[in-house]
Amino acid sequence: MLDKETFEAIEAYVLGNMPGPDRERFEERLRHDPALHAEVEQQTEHIRAVELGGLQRALKDIGRQQAASTPGRSWMPYLKVAAAVAVVLCAALWYLDRPTTGERLYAAYFRPDPGLPVAMSATSDHAFQDAMVAYKLEDYAEALAKWNTLLRDRPQNDTLRYYTAMAALGAGDISTATPLLDAVVQERNSPFAGKAAWYRFLAYTHQGDTARANTIHFDPADPHAAEATVIQQSW
Structure with missing residues (x-):
């Protein structure tokens, strides 16, 4: 009581x-x-x-x-x-x-990735940096459009896939983000694999796909392990 x-x-x-x-x-x-x-x-x-x-x-x-x-x-x-x-x-x-339970849980736990530092000096990848500036300004639609263009030329680039997914999530386009996150998670050596797993878990939660969300396992040392457990207990 x-x-x-x-x-x-x-x-x-x-x-x-x-x-x-x-x-x-x-x-x-x-x-x-x-x-x-x-x-x-x-x-x-x-x-x-x-x-x-x-x-x-x-x-x-x-x-x-x-x-x-x-x-x-x-x-x-x-x-x-x-x-x-x-x-x-x-x-x-x-x-x-x-909102559904999944949508409410997603809204409660989703926090956008802060993004990469934008280099102040000259860079060989101006297009990527321009998109990152838009992303940090929360202009997710512009960032998504720019990174999508780059992704067509470099479809296997895990950095592009991850941040394109982040821009999609920021824009509320869960269905676009999910397959990109899946691809990053499969790259075990990617520095973004751990974070991608968390955002994929949230995406499945938003969609109400608890069966797929339950296939994602977090190491106890993972910073999101406790939150994932709370979400699973709230379904």
């Missing part, structure tokens, strides 16, 4: 009333506490359901008031009904279109 302090913290987090520093600390707890993560999801569903139920009751009350009022007096009751209908519909659409 939840203690009062934890329940109030969850409620503040779900309703968006938690101050920034407290929210950051709470989200850090979520990353390492599967039981708390599950409780937050459950309380989110409860709170939204209560909100939706309250809106529906308000709509019925307005309808009863309108039925009891003198006809032909004012448009205000109709405007109230229309507003209430709009709010209920928005709440219902949110409930039906809410």
